[in-house]
Amino acid sequence: MSAITDIPQVRTLLLTDLVDSTALVERLGDTVAATLFRAHDRIVLELQQRWRGRLIDRSDGLLLIFERPIDGLGFALDYVRGLRDLGREHKQTLQARAGLHVGEVLVWENSVDAVRLGAKSLEVEGLAKPLAGRLMALARPGQILLSATAEPLAHRAARELGERGELLVWKSYGRWRFKGVPEAQEIFEVGEPGLAPLRMPSHTPKAWRDLPLWRRPVALAAETLLLAGLALSGWFLTRPQPAIAFTERDWVVVGDLRNLTGDPRLDDSLEQAFRISLEQSRYVNVLSDLKVRETLQRMQKKADAQVDRAAGSEIALRDGARALLLPTVAEVGGRLRVSAEVIDPRTQTTVYAVTADGKGIESALGSIDDVTDQLREKLGEAMQNVQKTSVPLPNVATPSLDALKAFAVARNMASTTGDREQTLGLYRRALQLDPQFALAHADIARFYASNGEVARSLEEWRKALAIPQRLSPQEKLGIELMVMQHDGPDQYFRKADQYLALYPDDYRTIGRLATNTWHQRNDFRAAEALVRRTLVPQYERVALSHDTVGTYLLAQEKYDAALIEYRKARDLGLSAYAEYYARAFDVRGQHAEADKVYMASTSGRDGWKGEAAVVTWLDRGQPADAAKAAQAWASKADADGDALESLRARAAIASLAVLSGEGDASAAVRDLLAALDAKGAEAEAIYPPVAVELRLYAGLLAGSRDDRAGVDAALRRTQDSAVVRDYPTVGQLQQVVLAEQERLAGKPQAAIARLSPLAKRDTALVAVHWALMRAAQASGDKLAAKAQAEWLATHRGRVFVEATTAEVLRFFNIAVSGEAIRNRARTGG
Structure with missing residues (x-):
């Protein structure tokens, strides 16, 4: 026998069960049933090849393993349809239950001798397997149930299923308890109308809905009477407080920090610290500083104009942000106070404010963490998530305000003047002051990458990863992805799917994923679908996204549509990357027009x-x-x-x-x-x-x-x-x-x-x-x-x-x- 690998692998598991298979054999008889099951096996084999799955086990059902959730879902959908068609041929009703889950498993190959003696060629074990089984057992006939891990990954990739993917119905059935599984699990159904039940599963002895006490039948009756008595008096006793209809993944604008202490060390450093701390949230999205500066220019203001209440509110309205945050640092009663106002951009009124006090300048970073935690909770993020995802600023950035100051000035310079020597000099100064400043290495890597210096950027990414305790979870995952672009694509694409399941609004990562889909898979349709997700007002590179969509359309011979996207990019201010725009004319032999658009770009000024x-x-x-x-x-x-x-x-x-x-x-x-x-x-x-x-x-x-x-x-x-x-x-x-x-x-x-x-x-x-x-x-x-x-x-x-x-x-x-x-x-x- 071969040894079990001790390294768990993230895989997609699909478990199916053919409904009433024993009764089917009894009705048909052994000979006719054998013919039907041979046809069934041919369907399974063909679907395995189409969806790149491996069959692990089978009896009345199937256990298959896939690299990607969308492949497992594609198999399940085609299997449901195939069973229906096979049943019609034999004048029988053929249906299966299916459960799809993504999780860590141990996978190993059995030896040739073990297989000869009856063992399976491939073995799969791990907690993901029984959970997929619980989902399958809960499903109604013809129903495909997905775990909360599998659903977002499959849902996001549904366009790969073509037109059928657009017709699918996705339903959530809330949180369920499974026997033997300690935590409640949210479950989902996906299916085609007319084929799938699209109904809430029924409770079983091994699975039941996780209802809060107040929603259970006895409690509901008592609560109804109580609420009826309190409703009228409560209306008169209460008045709605100022609020913003903020929901998960909504956007905020961070205005310029007001430093009322007179200490210049706090000017840039605390504003950058405020952003770093808030950006750890998976609930709140922060409009990037680059996007803020770009919008200021569209407002015909200087890129370094102050983002105050009026300007910040206008930026928020233009770019679809729900709130403006205005941070302040001041000395109050001998203590250092960090505060932040939440502004409704429609009215420019303060909805609420939060504060944190500390003793001395060294308390500033801790106070910023306290303030951003309060903000996240007030905007609706569950406190347990705030506690789980927040890493203290001294750990995720630097405990040195001087290092943070150099870092903040370098970051601002990189996005404005782009002066190579000054920018790199400031980042190196930050690293001299704090050699463990992992974010400084990451920023240097980004700067090198933006200048096409691939080898140097890779070296800096790896230096950042060598200090993992000084990176937030998102930053660490993001840097791992950057490094993995230079390794095998399958591993990279799996990691990117996992990353975007956690951070679905990281548009730069989506754009890079699209580029890798282009270069490594030659799949322009999938690349186009990815980059279209970045055509949103909050993305600072939306002009480049339009240009990139144009290029993917050009590759699909959609020349007129490509030219529309290229022109949108220019209307939004893109002045570089004009080669493919020119090719949209070259393909038609319009070389003079191609030369014209190329020479008008910054990249084509020298011909x-x-x-x-x-x-x-x-x-x-x-x-x-x-x-x-x-x-x-x-x-x-x-x-x-x-x-x-x-x-x-x-x-x-x-x-x-x-x-x-x-x-x-x-x-x-x-x-x-x-x-x-x-x-x-x-x-x-x-x-x-x-x-x-x-x-x-x-x-x-x-x-x-x-x-x-x-x-x-x-x-x-x-x-x-x-x-x-x-x-x-x-x-x-x-x-x-x-x-x-x-x-x-x-x-x-x-x-x-x-x-x-x-x-x-x-x-x-x-x-x-x-x-x-x-x-x-x-x-x-x-x-x-x-x-x-x-x-x-x-x-x-x-x-x-x-x-x-x-x-x-x-x-x-x-x-x-x-x-x-x-x-x-x-x-x-």
Whole structure:
């Protein structure tokens, strides 16, 4: 037997039970029942493959494990529908109960000998398993019940189910008690109208609703009489107090802190501390300082204008915030008092105020924690949640007011002037004063990342994580996500789902998740759905979100819709990131208009340069100019010591030599491979999949010139790499190179069989369609080859936008698409 791993894994468990299966066998007889169950098993097998599930156990029901809740839900929904259709064929009513839960489990493989003796191949144990079983047992026939852990994760991803996901009904049935489970659990149902019961489950001996005492039948009768007697007199004795209709995840604006002490150390430091303390809440959302400054500019005020009662109220109304908070610090009766007013932005009146007093300046941070805790409770957050999620400011930030002052000034400078040396100098000063200031490392990492310095930002993220006791739970999870972007995507996507279940309004994280969905999964529809969640007035980068939506629409060939989004972004003030906006004109051959919008952006003031220039001249049939741009790009990358950009530039040079005849193809590919040997490890330290993708890309170029030895070498160098398994786009690229190997070996039908399933997916690489076209040509299937050539000629948005992990396939895509267009023009169709 194999040993049980001691590391729990978060997985989705689905338990189902076929209703009245024993009675069904009795009615049908063994022979007919066996035929029906064989058909049932075929449905289960097909759904397992479709939804990437593993069957752990089965008898009258099924136990399956999935990586993601949406996959488990997709299986359950299709299983309910499949049972209905199977029952109609056999003139029977077939229904199942289903319970879906996400939790930690221990998973282990049994040995071959144990399986031979009757053991299951895979074992799953853990508390998540009986809870899924309790949900399943509680469900009515045809009902799918979800735990409170599974529901938000599945609900958020429901768009991945297509149109059906928009028609689903989601219902909460409150908190329930399960026998053997110590804590009450909230349960949910999801189903399709007409198929699902969509009714409250019935109590069972092992499950009952967790009703408060006052809602139980005997208490209700007494309370009704009492309330009737008190209602009328209570109306006259009470008057409603000023209040704000604040609900969970509503937004607040934090105004400028008024420092009445005269001590300059408190000016910036306490305002930043107030934000850090309040931002720990999962109940209250705080409008970012960047968004506040951006809105001030839209109000035609200076970005550093004071956010007082009047200005803060207007910001709140413009950006959909429910309240304005105005903090103050003052000396009162020899004590340091920190206070905060809650302002109704509609009337600019104070709804209520909270205060905390302390002795001396060293009490300020503790008083801020006290004030923000009071605010959270008054805004409606449960006190137990406040206590559970609040980490004292000296622990989550710094006990040093001087360090906090340097940090606050650095953060303000980073978001305004962006002066590199001054900003980094102030952050380093904060770290000199407090070497354990983890948030300072995190901010330095963000600053490096915003300037494209990936290796340095990664180093700072890791320094922050090395001081976990000085990070809030949200900050720690967020930094872990930033680091995990450079590891396998499956782990990253799971962690992102868990993070966003806790912090669903972290729009920056949603935007990064969308970008990773684009680069690592080539799934533009899912990426678009994600980034549309950030099109809200509270997000400081909403203009960039519109631009990004435009790019995902461009990749789906929705050119007019893309242009609408790009124009919205410019109307909101976005002045950079114009390359893809230009491509929305290039796809239609409107190159002058493309140049116009690109040159009007901050990124295009000096004309087409670097990668953008290579793409532009290659697409416009000027390969010599593209080759010059690629050489200039490589020279600059080498001078900057940027290994990753140097490798990508050499991939562009090799692409132009092989696909457009600009240079010695053999020498250019050799140069790329030599650079990979020299710099691959350095690039992999920043982003692990780069070297493997570039080797496979060299194999793709070899296949395009019928260089069988080059194809074999690329496959040999990458065959044992975990990157191929872990990164979907790299895995697809390997399949393309394998298909080229089969074509060159005289086995085009094998290549077609390999690629055809991939080509049917929306996430298929452009190279998949190209290789399928080549295989069809080699097999003599002119019709199939023409269909793929037509795809290459018409999917111009995908050709430009497809990025993958190393972002080099664009050169290949543009070359082969251009060739398909020229061939179509020559042949007249």
